[in-house]
Amino acid sequence: MRTKRSIFEDIDWVMVVTYAALVLFGWISIYAATYDETHPSIFDLAKNHGKQALWIGLASIIAITILFFDHRFFETFAYLIYGGAMLLLLAVLVFGTEIKGAQSWFVIGSISFQPSEIAKFGTALALAKYLSSEGKRFDQFKTKMYALGIIFFPAALIMLQPDVGSTLVFAALLIVLYRQGLSGWIFGLGFIAASLFIIALYLKQYEWTLFEQVVQGKMAFIVGLTLLAGLILYLLRKRKGSRLVVGGGYAISLGYFLSVNWLFDNLLQPHHQNRINELLGIVSDPLGAGYNVHQSKIAIGSGGFSGKGFLQGTQTKFHFVPEQSTDFIFCTVGEEWGFIGSFIVISLFLFLLGRIIWNAENQRSAFTRIYGYSVASILFIHFAINIGMAIGLAPVIGIPLPFFSYGGSSLWSFTLLLFTYIKLDSERKFVLR
Template sequence: MRQDIQVNRIDWVTILIYFALVFIGWFNIYAAVYDGQDAKSIFDLSINSGIQLVWIGTSVVLIILIMAADYRLFENLAIPLYLLFLVLLILTPFVGKEVNGQVLSIGVGSFRIQPGEFAKFATALALAKFMERPTFDLSKVKYQIRAFAILMVPVVLILLQPDTGTAMVYFSLLIMFYREGFPSKYYLLGIGMIAIVLLSLGIENNLYLAVAIGAICLFLILLGKRSWQKTIVFSLIGLGLIGITYSIDFVVSKLPSHQQNRIMVLFNPDIDPLGVGWNVTQSKIAIGSGGMFGKGYLQGTQTKFDFVPEQHTDFIFCTLGEEFGWFGSLVVISLFVALLVRIVIMAERQKNRFSRIYGYSVLSILMFHFMVNIAMTIGLFPVVGIPLPFLSYGGSSLWSFTVLLFIFIKMDASRASQLGRLS
């Protein structure tokens, strides 16, 4: 064991949660492809569960390599890794493989990876490297612009693939920004804009919409009543929000048709139950049919007869809900919550700013995936095609989440050896 790490400093609770989620995912991947007739073994390499087991085995190798490395390696490689994955993202549309109109992966033969998945941890490392400087201050505009530039470059490249779901994940890093001092007024403004967008999409009656927007504008004007300057500023913001409101339809009309349909289905699931609403409708039926304790492992009828497309990947939570019911779903959600709590505890006990910033980046990415994926399967969020961490099928997904998490576990285990820095 290297001198920079002590076994008793490794967060074994986090590691146990990781493996619990991974193996729950493996069993559910098998359930998602199990047909009950001439079913193959869970270890069979010709089906998804067998292939996933290979990915799990290689993930263990990655874990060993990460834990054996010097913790300073990740800080030293932060910028080179970021630049490497930017290059891969640039190359993906030209040399990648097209699937369903998207070019997301590159590789040789059957071995392919999705640079967009791995660029998450590289971007988190790059931001931590940039933001660790003692002079860095997120309350200042010049630093805000530079940090957003690091964040937005991979976002733009991923949108060109196009992969809106993965691009959205990067904005979860705003949670880390908040911890590091990004002004709260921007978050309040963002929440207001999101509320405006939701009202615009959800309220068809223009009169009701105008009343709702007017109330928001009046509230903004009252906020500035202490001075005429503030009144003017907030009034202009209110007018800007009105402009945004009535431009939503135009913006939505410019989105690809499948994304327009997903947004419409969110507000009206019955608009096309046999078409664009099929996934969400069947997903809710599968989860609801599980009841309190589920139908039993490998007994899910919605799962067995393939009613829910992509049930082994983005909709893996449906299999869990149908076969293990409310109780099984609660167990998995509790494991995720426990993992997120552990990461917060670990992040706050770091000895340097770099590790803390990276830790909150890990928290942000995992929490976004967890919340959006489950919200997606129960109809509370549009279907954007992002996996459930550690449970969904896929090598790139499992590898990227494993590397993301265990780099931080390594940093945490080595915290006693880290030089004290401004934190």
């Protein structure tokens, strides 16, 4: 067995450089978004960009500190970290501070942090440890249930805050379970469920008059679904058991379809209902529920191919776009750097995600691999929802763009998440299979 000469040996520098590129691009975007001619210094601590400089400095310390840790620390203390995070999630429900309608923050003096950030890290570690431990076989029902439980528990606690965005992040960990052997049907089912959901909401607004009878959109769909089921039954009439499968599928689809409207109206909060309706184009209210996205699209769209130039954006700088240094930071990229800038940012993310996955598959340690998948999944869902909402493809859910958005707590937790993986990865040659 070899011994390492330096903790920096075997580090995936490409990944570190990609990380640094995203963080720096994010920083100058925050600078552009909050730029003030009277305080032009990028280190002005009265401004978000000045504070971000400080947060980046602290993030570097966190990154280096992680590299000094013994790599076994994370695996050893995985459950402990997970447990601690769960306690914090419980505690925040009691002692936390409510900001923007969600009780998800601990505020101590001038420092505030969200335990859900730690929970993501803890859950990734716990999931990796559980699924990589001796004798756990994923094809066993019990293993699947435990794994789902590890994910579900923090998600449920966060839902109680309620913080829909962070809850949704945990759903991304299904990607990890899929890699471990969860049936691909789960995505198929998810796709069908989402489609039915959207169709049901769409059809609610339509009704036609046919043979002097008012036909609601809902009825038309039920008739169509019934005919489709009949057709499939007819085509598969010679295969045994097809009746049961088709009949069951039909019943479940119908029941789900009929309950969507009820679920939508009763489970979702009005502002979420509005945002979904706005996203699907069922209602259009650019001054109300759709204001953020409308402004965001204007900012990004007005950037054109090559952008307006650094500090030349009018939409972000003059506060037309709300939350322009946090949730809508991508607008600044789109407006000032245009399609070229957007392309670079998206490519950087895709490259980082791809590299983590590719890299993870080369690990001897199952723990490292599963943890790597968790990190990629969490980063991916933030990326997908954040940019998706900025360009009107996802509902407005306030979650930050990793490494980019302003905010110490989110920058540190993403750094922690990624550098723990970089650390584990750097030890790949010293791990016995």
